[in-house]
Amino acid sequence: xxxxxxxxxxxxxxxxxxxxxxxxxxxxxxxxxxxxxxxxxxxxxxxxxxxxxxxxxxxxxxxxxxxxxxxxxxxxxxxxxxxxxxxxxxxxxxxxxxxxxxxxxxxxxxxxxxxxxxxxxxxxxxxxxxxxxxxxxxxxxxxxxxxxxxxxxxxxxxxxxxxxxxxxxxxxxxxxxxxxxxxxxxxxxxxxxxxxxxxxxxxxxxxxxxxxxxxxxxxxxxxxxxxxxxxxxxxxxxxxxxxxxxxxxxxxxxxxxxxxxxxxxxxxxxxxxxxxxxxxxxxxxxxxxxxxxxxxxxxxxxxxxxxxxxxxxxxxxxxxxxxxxxxxxxxxxxxxx
Numbered sequence: 001x002x003x004x005x006x007x008x009x010x011x012x013x014x015x016x017x018x019x020x021x022x023x024x025x026x027x028x029x030x031x032x033x034x035x036x037x038x039x040x041x042x043x044x045x046x047x048x049x050x051x052x053x054x055x056x057x058x059x060x061x062x063x064x065x066x067x068x069x070x071x072x073x074x075x076x077x078x079x080x081x082x083x084x085x086x087x088x089x090x091x092x093x094x095x096x097x098x099x100x101x102x103x104x105x106x107x108x109x110x111x112x113x114x115x116x117x118x119x120x121x122x123x124x125x126x127x128x129x130x131x132x133x134x135x136x137x138x139x140x141x142x143x144x145x146x147x148x149x150x151x152x153x154x155x156x157x158x159x160x161x162x163x164x165x166x167x168x169x170x171x172x173x174x175x176x177x178x179x180x181x182x183x184x185x186x187x188x189x190x191x192x193x194x195x196x197x198x199x200x201x202x203x204x205x206x207x208x209x210x211x212x213x214x215x216x217x218x219x220x221x222x223x224x225x226x227x228x229x230x231x232x233x234x235x236x237x238x239x240x241x242x243x244x245x246x247x248x249x250x251x252x253x254x255x256x257x258x259x260x261x262x263x264x265x266x267x268x269x270x271x272x273x274x275x276x277x278x279x280x281x282x283x284x285x286x287x288x289x290x291x292x293x294x295x296x297x298x299x300x301x302x303x304x305x306x307x308x309x310x311x312x313x314x315x316x317x318x319x320x321x322x323x324x325x326x327x328x329x330x331x332x333x334x335x336x337x
Contacts, residue, residue, distance in 0.1 A: 013056040022050035033058050073311060074104045074127040076115060078134075078197070079227050083283045084253070084300065085133070088155065091304025092131060099312040101128065108133075110197050110226050116141035123148050129311040135159045135166070136198045151314040153307045157199060158326055165314065167307045167325045171199050174296050174329055175206025178278060181294075181331055182248060183214055187276060191246035192221035193236045193256050195228040200252040203280065207250065220244060224256065233259020241267065246275060248337060254279035254286045257293050261336060276337035291335035298329045 019026040024046065032039045032047040039047075051058070073096055077085045093103045106122065108115040116138040119130065123144065129151040135158075145152055145163060152164040157171065182190055190211075194204055208218060222239045224232040233256035237249060241263070249264070251257040257279030264275050271277055271291055279286060282297035306325050313320045 013054040015056070017054045018047065018050045018056045021054050022046045069128050069315070070126045071101050072104050072125060072127045073101050073129045073131065073308075074106060074119070074122045074125070075131040076106045076108050076118060076122075076133060078108060078110050080105070080107055082227060082255075084281050087300035088304040088307075091301045092308045093304075095305050095308035096312065099308070101312060112136060112138040112141070116144070120144055123150070128315045129153070131155060131307055131311065132163070134199060135162065135168075137163070151311055153311050155303050155307050157202075158324075160324070162324060165307075165310050165323045167303050167310065167327065169298060169327055169329050171202035172206035174280065175203035175208075176210045177329075177331055178203070178250060178280075178296065179207045179210035179214075181278070181333075181337075182211070182250070183216075185276070185337065187248040187337075188216060189246050190219050190248040190250050191240045191244070192219045192250050192252075193233060193240060193260055194221055194223050194252045195226055195232075195256065196223050197226055203252065219250075220246075228253050228256050230255055230259040230262075232256060234263040236260070237263035241275075248272075248276040248278065250278045252280055254281045254283040254293055254295055257295070257336070258285065258289055261289065261291070261293070272335065272337050278337045282332055286332075287334070289336075294334045294337035295332050296329050297332045299327055302327050 015026050015029055019029045022029060024043065028039070028043065029047050032044050036044050075089065075092055077089060079085065080089070089105065096103050104122070104125070104127065106118055108118050119141055122130070127150065132152060132154050133156050135154050142163060154162050154166045155168055157168045159166065192204065194200060212218065220240065220243055222236045224236045233251065236256065237260035240246065240249060249260050251260055257277050261271050261277050264271050264277065269275050277293065279293045279295040282295045286293040286295050306327070310320055
């Protein structure tokens with residue numbers, strides 16, 4: 001009976017292989033990789049050359065046991081196909097990299113339950129810190145984070161009672177400022193085109209409450225599913241315009257506003273002479289759109305930079321001035337309103 005050949009799987013290089021290639025002890029190699037500052041430069045150079053020659057991949061988790069640091073930071077966002085979050089994510093990544101940390105990016109969608117399950121799984125990776133988007137979380141997530149005793153920064157929102165640290169702004173105040181702008185410009189019959197996520201709904205609450213306090217009836221609102229897209233803005237605006245006559249359309253994002261402008265113009269209406277349009281976010285295209293979109297600007301890069309810096313400082317036990325940072329926002333008046 002013929003013998004079956006046994007396939008040989010290539011063996012991954014080990015620490016001992018590196019030690020042999022460098023002509024050093026395994027203990028010295030381990031020390032050089034985990035605490036390079038305590039070995040001689042010439043020794044470190046030998047070890048790094050041997051690592052490159054052998055193709056050895058250091059076990060970051062094992063190396064982190066002595067320092068109790070994994071050098072991993074988990075960043076949880078609802079989506080990544082949105083410029084609103086992409087700029088913040090890049091700023092977090094760049095700032096963390098400069099401090100010697102690696103970002104583990106996770107997409108949780110817009111449900112608190114999915115976020116809770118994802119974070120529970122992430123904690124098994126022993127991250128040094130976690131960045132969460134928003135302040136609304138499932139109760140079980142709060143308990144898990146409390147038990148884990150891991151530094152947390154919440155971003156893109158504002159509350160006096162964060163889980164740990166926070167960098168953001170008040171969405172309710174954004175809504176109030178938008179309403180004040182409408183009233184100041186003489187708009188009295190706005191319609192709303194709105195995505196149904198919690199932060200957007202906070203802006204809507206602030207807007208509607210301010211209008212109500214000035215005697216304006218509750219605006220007609222068309223809600224769109226997440227994630228908000230250009231086509232959602234166009235079809236949503238069509239529903240809104242079919243339902244009545246409005247002197248302004250206020251959108252929960254610039255993306256929806258861009259779609260709304262296209263729909264308004266397709267009906268032979270002028271923006272802003274017949275219908276004004278207002279967005280949110282001051283995304284890259286807002287200033288070059290035709291007409292340019294009146295919007296609310298938030299410094300997305302600063303959110304990421306401050307969050308990453310606060311988290312790294314906390315991990316490294318460095319002092320920092322405040323646990324809650326309100327970066328604010330500002331209204332940008334352009335041609336669309």
